[in-house]
Amino acid sequence: MLEFTTSPLPNPTSPEERAAAMASLGFGTLFTDHMVTIRYTEGQGWHDAVLGPRQPIPLDPAAAVLHYAQEIFEGLKAYRMPDGSVASFRPQANAARFNQSATRLAMPHLPEELFVESIRQLVAADAAWVPDADKGSLYLRPFMFASEAFLGVRPAREYIYCVIASPVGGYFKGGKSTVTLWVSHDYVRAVPGGTGAAKCGGNYAASLQPQAQGIAQGCDQVLFLDAVERKWVEELGGMNVMFVFNDGTIVTPPLNGSILPGITRESLSAVAAEAGYTLKEQPYSFDQWQEDAKNGRLKEAFACGTAAVITSIGEVRSTHGNFVIGNGDGGEVARTLREALVGIQLGKRPDTHGWMTTLA
Ligand SMILES: *Cc1c(COP(=O)(O)O)cnc(C)c1O
Numbered sequence: 001m002l003e004f005t006t007s008p009l010p011n012p013t014s015p016e017e018r019a020a021a022m023a024s025l026g027f028g029t030l031f032t033d034h035m036v037t038i039r040y041t042e043g044q045g046w047h048d049a050v051l052g053p054r055q056p057i058p059l060d061p062a063a064a065v066l067h068y069a070q071e072i073f074e075g076l077k078a079y080r081m082p083d084g085s086v087a088s089f090r091p092q093a094n095a096a097r098f099n100q101s102a103t104r105l106a107m108p109h110l111p112e113e114l115f116v117e118s119i120r121q122l123v124a125a126d127a128a129w130v131p132d133a134d135k136g137s138l139y140l141r142p143f144m145f146a147s148e149a150f151l152g153v154r155p156a157r158e159y160i161y162c163v164i165a166s167p168v169g170g171y172f173k174g175g176k177s178t179v180t181l182w183v184s185h186d187y188v189r190a191v192p193g194g195t196g197a198a199k200c201g202g203n204y205a206a207s208l209q210p211q212a213q214g215i216a217q218g219c220d221q222v223l224f225l226d227a228v229e230r231k232w233v234e235e236l237g238g239m240n241v242m243f244v245f246n247d248g249t250i251v252t253p254p255l256n257g258s259i260l261p262g263i264t265r266e267s268l269s270a271v272a273a274e275a276g277y278t279l280k281e282q283p284y285s286f287d288q289w290q291e292d293a294k295n296g297r298l299k300e301a302f303a304c305g306t307a308a309v310i311t312s313i314g315e316v317r318s319t320h321g322n323f324v325i326g327n328g329d330g331g332e333v334a335r336t337l338r339e340a341l342v343g344i345q346l347g348k349r350p351d352t353h354g355w356m357t358t359l360a
Helices: 015-021 091-102 112-125 201-216 263-274 286-295 332-345
Strands: 004-006 034-041 045-053 071-073 074-079 085-089 137-146 158-168 178-182 221-225 233-237 240-245 249-252 278-281 300-305 310-317 357-360
Touching: 004 112, 034 112, 034 263, 045 112, 071 091, 071 201, 071 240, 074 112, 074 240, 085 112, 085 240, 091 112, 091 137, 091 263, 112 137, 158 300, 178 201, 201 221, 233 240, 240 263, 249 300, 263 278, 263 300, 263 310, 286 300
Parallel strands: 004 045, 178 221, 178 310, 249 278
Antiparallel strands: 034 045, 034 158, 071 137, 074 085, 074 137, 085 357, 137 158, 221 233, 240 249, 240 300, 300 310
């Protein structure tokens, strides 16, 4: 495997400054001292793996990413374990998904061991930035973009892969226990045959205008319907969605090519089974959702993803009607699953699936 060189930090953060910065954690505003950078050149492959100071990246104004958006990313967390070590949850799954995204965006694959090693290098250097388990975690953001200076339209021949890290607390402001969703009937996030199943920045760009509309309606997040019939629930801008019924079944929409295959979503299928629930992949329409919420067949709904873990949906608004889910206060199933999953992630419950990887 590629050897990493370490370039020294000119101004390491002092322990006092770090403690002050980490006293109240938000999401994605505070960053650690280091970053990893690896370069790719066609014909040469991956080279120049560096663990160095976090700093701006010089970029030619013709760099392909700035024009044609060849960019992918991942999101995973490193957690403080009870024995003081640091571990992350299924980083190999993020490595594999990163390469699936790379394929769709016509970008080179990064060897999975190099992906995991890059995270290990960064977390080892920035271990002091991993919050205590009761305060939060270290959010890791690996990403890759086309750096070649060329305005013609074809896959670029040069790329930069980076990893940065951010100590985080809760994803939603104010630690609210439920979120209000805006269901967009005007815009879609992804189309069949498009890039919806790839974790690329472009998908997020497409979600921001509807997100702004949702915020203007007093909502926290947008839920998107399918692009063809505008009928079937797909997912949120950055999280998958699950529905809990009064017979104990949990339903999530099947991966149809335009839904992002969440690692939380997949892991919950095992966690739910262990907690005595059956998770089914089944299409679910907006109209049925509204009806089930009103007739009481639907008990709970929640969003799931690495950043916000499991977040109950209290209320839904849209131009086709507003409704409350359960008593609007979240529910028992979401709480049970969250505790089970977070218990594994923080090393407080047995890791029977071999999901945890020690990093530092
Ligand atoms: C990242 C992401 C998710 C959640 O994936 P996890 O692996 O569970 O974090 C869901 N939907 C979209 C659009 C995403 O980008």
